[in-house]
Amino acid sequence: xxxxxxxxxxxxxxxxxxxxxxxxxxxxxxxxxxxxxxxxxxxxxxxxxxxxxxxxxxxxxxxxxxxxxxxxxxx
Amino acid sequence: xxxxxxxxxxxxxxxxxxxxxxxxxxxxxxxxxxxxxxxxxxxxxxxxxxxxxxxxxxxxxxxxxxxxxxxxxxxxxxxxxxxxxxxxxxxxxxxxxxxxxxxxxxxxxxxxxxxxxxxxxxxxxxxxxxxxxxxxxxxxxxxxxxxxxxxxxxxxxxxxxxxxxxxxxxxxxxxxxxxxxxxxxxxxxxxxxxxxxxxxxxxxxxxxxxxxxxxxxxxxxxxxxxxxxxxxxxxxxxxxxxxxxxxxxxxxxxxxx
Numbered sequence: 001x002x003x004x005x006x007x008x009x010x011x012x013x014x015x016x017x018x019x020x021x022x023x024x025x026x027x028x029x030x031x032x033x034x035x036x037x038x039x040x041x042x043x044x045x046x047x048x049x050x051x052x053x054x055x056x057x058x059x060x061x062x063x064x065x066x067x068x069x070x071x072x073x074x075x
Numbered sequence: 076x077x078x079x080x081x082x083x084x085x086x087x088x089x090x091x092x093x094x095x096x097x098x099x100x101x102x103x104x105x106x107x108x109x110x111x112x113x114x115x116x117x118x119x120x121x122x123x124x125x126x127x128x129x130x131x132x133x134x135x136x137x138x139x140x141x142x143x144x145x146x147x148x149x150x151x152x153x154x155x156x157x158x159x160x161x162x163x164x165x166x167x168x169x170x171x172x173x174x175x176x177x178x179x180x181x182x183x184x185x186x187x188x189x190x191x192x193x194x195x196x197x198x199x200x201x202x203x204x205x206x207x208x209x210x211x212x213x214x215x216x217x218x219x220x221x222x223x224x225x226x227x228x229x230x231x232x233x234x235x236x237x238x239x240x241x242x243x244x245x246x247x248x249x250x251x252x253x254x255x256x257x258x259x260x261x262x263x264x265x266x267x268x269x270x271x272x273x274x275x276x277x278x279x280x281x282x283x284x285x286x287x288x289x290x291x292x293x294x295x296x297x298x299x300x301x302x303x304x305x306x307x308x309x310x311x312x313x314x315x316x317x318x319x320x321x322x323x324x325x326x327x328x329x330x331x332x
Contacts, residue, residue: 005088016108016301016308022268039107055268057092061112062103067092
């Protein structure tokens with residue numbers, strides 16, 4: 001089970017790619033599909049590698065990313 | 076990580092990063108990769124974490140961030156071009172119990188509004204100013220600004236800015252630091268996670284200065300404008316690190332208690 005999870009709001013994303021640059025785990029890539037605004041949005045290509053560090057969310061200029069992190073046992 | 080992020084569990088997953096409550100659901104109208112969005116979010120996170128959403132008033136410039144009142148779930152005044160510091164002064168003097176911030180681009184703060192900016196700083200008004208320096212006029216099409224670097228090509232300096240014809244890049248933060256009014260002036264950037272964390276800490280510190288009646292504080296942000304710089308967002312970040320920081324070094328310029 002992955003240690004983290006990212007959810008990307010495809011309609012808010014403008015495809016700038018800064019999250020892809022920031023991700024230390026190469027989880028993200030740009031989708032081949034377009035959103036309603038005509039952008040290739042960011043999507044999770046390797047979701048199983050996510051560690052929930054939140055870097056993608058911090059660098060996102062459009063507040064399009066929600067990040068979850070797996071809790072330690074017993075928490 | 077937004078400390079305000081609600082601890083919602085999805086299975087064993089905890090939400091550790093989400094949109095701050097001080098921002099509403101309206102999408103920013105900024106271009107892809109523009110740092111305004113990051114800076115807006117950091118200000119909203121700081122307001123969330125200080126618990127001042129109901130007592131904060133923003134004043135927005137004319138420029139790319141003119142629609143702040145649509146994005147922030149707080150009261151925002153949108154004054155005439157360059158008059159943000161003056162209107163923030165009025166709001167703060169009328170309601171000293173409120174936290175008032177001025178948000179201005181380099182066109183607003185360092186060009187048409189320089190007079191207002193300098194005098195608000197010199198009076199030591201108890202307001203917090205966020206000055207977004209992207210080295211040109213973004214909204215109107217990338218014209219040369221007082222902050223444009225020597226040699227930088229813009230739509231109105233197609234051969235590159237020369238000091239002989241256009242003077243030197245305007246160092247507003249250093250200039251205002253010479254005055255006795257301001258108490259905290261710092262220059263920050265948001266091109267990577269480390270800088271973003273530092274910038275957010277500076278924002279919270281500046282708000283705290285105001286809440287403790289310490290007087291005028293200014294945070295200058297070096298901001299990327301990938302569209303008008305003719306670069307992709309990653310290249311624009313690199314330009315700040317390699318070129319813009321050389322002229323406008325990061326870090327605290329003054330801190331007086």
